[in-house]
Amino acid sequence: MRKVNNGKAPNGQLILARRIFTALALVLRQQGTALEDIRTLCIDTANRAESDHAGKVRIPLSKDSALLGSALALWFRDSRFLDAVGMPKPLRAYGRSPSVESLLRAADMRRHTKESVRFLTQAGLIVPTRSGKFVPTNRSARIPSTDAYFVEHIAQGVMKLIQTAHFNFTPKGRRQPLLQRAASIRKLPRKHRAAFRDYVAEQGNAFVTNIDDWLEARAIRPNSRRDSQGLQAQSTSAGVYAFAYID
Numbered sequence: 001m002r003k004v005n006n007g008k009a010p011n012g013q014l015i016l017a018r019r020i021f022t023a024l025a026l027v028l029r030q031q032g033t034a035l036e037d038i039r040t041l042c043i044d045t046a047n048r049a050e051s052d053h054a055g056k057v058r059i060p061l062s063k064d065s066a067l068l069g070s071a072l073a074l075w076f077r078d079s080r081f082l083d084a085v086g087m088p089k090p091l092r093a094y095g096r097s098p099s100v101e102s103l104l105r106a107a108d109m110r111r112h113t114k115e116s117v118r119f120l121t122q123a124g125l126i127v128p129t130r131s132g133k134f135v136p137t138n139r140s141a142r143i144p145s146t147d148a149y150f151v152e153h154i155a156q157g158v159m160k161l162i163q164t165a166h167f168n169f170t171p172k173g174r175r176q177p178l179l180q181r182a183a184s185i186r187k188l189p190r191k192h193r194a195a196f197r198d199y200v201a202e203q204g205n206a207f208v209t210n211i212d213d214w215l216e217a218r219a220i221r222p223n224s225r226r227d228s229q230g231l232q233a234q235s236t237s238a239g240v241y242a243f244a245y246i247d
Contacts, residue, residue, distance in 0.1 A: 012169070020162060065149040066239070068116065069140050071100075071107035072125065073216045076139045078106065090133035093117050100126060100134055119149070140212070157241040179240065193246055200244040211240050 025038050075081045075088045081098055083089045094101045094114060104113045120126045125142075126134040164180055167173040188196065220235055 013166070016162075016165070024158075065153045067104070067107050067109045068120065068125070068149070069212070070216060070219065071103045071109070072136050072139055073212060074106055075103060075136050077216065080106075088136055090129045090131060090135050092133050093121070140209070157243075160239075160241060188246075196246065197244070204242050204244065208240065208242055215239065 021042070025042075028038055029035065075091075081089050081091065081103055089098060091103065092099045094117065096102060097106075100117050100120065101113045104116050109116060121128075121134070124137060126136050128134055164178045168177045168180055215238065
């Protein structure tokens with residue numbers, strides 16, 4: 001990044017931007033991305049930001065892992081997909097309700113539903129029963145490999161973190177800040193690494209599950225494409241990201 005020198009101290013946004021770009025470049029380099037590719041990406045993304053500055057960056061619905069998570073959560077909650085004892089009902093893969101494909105539509109996935117069913121199967125998020133129908137392995141979607149869902153999920157998480165950090169320093173953000181918390185130490189004894197992983201997994205899963213339950217209980221479930229388009233202006237996206245790290 002070219003050094004800015006206009007006789008004035010750089011403002012807070014510029015300092016944050018420079019640090020973010022530096023951190024991302026270092027991480028990408030450590031993961032094997034060539035320096036020339038990083039330079040090219042910086043230029044390409046700056047050009048795209050110039051042309052799309054007025055638009056919102058949204059995950060394509062066909063690549064939104066949140067919709068997969070919503071579908072799996074519905075499988076544990078919606079009476080249409082529950083058996084007599086309140087457990088997820090075995091569903092056929094395709095076709096009219098009740099099916100995995102109709103479950104995805106109930107979660108507002110309107111396109112590429114058959115491809116998403118195949119992804120759920122290949123990723124091991126749903127497994128076949130002896131009857132040939134499918135049941136979920138978990139109530140949430142954990143992406144097992146680096147694919148389109150995973151890439152969009154990570155990119156969206158980085159973007160939302162930066163947006164939240166900027167928002168919390170605006171006048172409105174100072175009055176009603178969004179959650180932005182961290183807990184870390186520099187010298188954790190190595191013998192506690194496994195215990196830390198287990199403890200964070202337990203606490204983090206409970207936290208995210210509770211938030212997910214709250215959001216899903218209030219989510220709009222349009223019954224048709226027209227409903228979905230009409231309710232778009234009345235709704236907003238919301239959520240949390242959680243992750244742990246050990247250097």
